[in-house]
Amino acid sequence: MSHYTVAFAGNPNTGKSTLFNLLTGLRQHTGNWAGKTVITAEGEFTHNQHVYRAVDLPGTYSLYSNSADEEAARDYIIFEQPDVTLVVLDATSLERNLNLALQVLEITGRAVICINLIDEAKKLGIDINLKAISKRLGVPVVAISARNEIGIEALLNQLERVATGAFTGKPLQITYSEDIERGIAELIPLVEQTVGSRYPARWIALRLLDGDNSLLTSLKAHMRGSKRYETKEVAGHGVTACH
Amino acid sequence: MAGAGIPLSEASNGSMLRISGIEVQGVLRRRLLDLGFVVGNAVEVLRRSPLGDPIAFRVSNTTIALRREESSLIYGHLIGGEGA
Secondary structure, three states, rough: OEEEEEEEEOOOOOOOOHHHHHHOOOOOOOOOOOOOOOOOOOEEEOOEEEEEEEEEEOOOOOOOOOOOHHHHHHHHHHHHHHOOEEEEEHHHHHHHHHHHHHHHHOOOEEEEEEEHHHHHHHOOOOOOOOOHHHHHHHHOEEEOOOOEEOOOOHHHHHHHHHHOOOOOOOOOOOOHHHHHHHHHHHHHHHHHHHHHHOOOOHHHHHHHHHOHHHHHHHHHHHHHOOOOOOOOOOOOOOOOOOO | OOOOEHHHOOOOEEEEEEEEEEEEOOOHHHHHHHHHOOOEEEEEEEEEOOOOEEEEEOOOEEEEEHHHHHOOEEEEEEEEEOOO
């Protein structure tokens, strides 16, 4: 019996919390209005003798630093490094939703893409080619309806594959323009030297090029050891001191 | 790029535009991209508030209202719609 952590990420109103409640049996309600606390809900569920700690991240369109919600979701995935990040997408507006999926995949390949509201999409005549999406993204993709409990077993099986390491695909890596790629190549060694191999160097290099100060603040805070969340990992990271 | 097309703020209700350029900078630019205001994407002008500002747009299957400050810095080409 093993324990794994699963973070639930997704745009607002994708049924992320419906799925979370279905799996964990929690009756929690969250809204997306301003001023809402960004504290994440937590629960637990079991599948094939594996115990999963589920963490419901705030619903966001992005993981860039547009709001406290986005920073909280980003910091959790970067610093807590859940065993699996489950990205919940709305089948009826995939174009918008895939933006977040790509951002998650830039940080971690330990992800499962969960296309929710598949029954709604069918009603609208939307046909989704899961195999093609999965091939392009390089991670498992499952279609479900959390409300009508369709596809949940398949979802849990894919979660297990990624959590246990049985799945070893390579996630899609976006190639940027020559200038940006050159910048990334220059920054990666410096990033690795400063923060160690624990954090996704390419992603951090991209954020640095973007001038994302909020990420820098978070990184500095975490490297000083002022961790806001408990971490199960031993502090074995080869981080050189940062002042 | 900004020279190409008209600002979204100048497009009439019901018109459809394809975005050709975004002059907004900084965090707000990032935010607009996340919401679907991406070059090449289609936008429909839905309606205006009584005083003409903000304007509601339909982009990637979602309605988003923008102030003139932002919509005047997003450019597009008319591709159809009732207002064309």
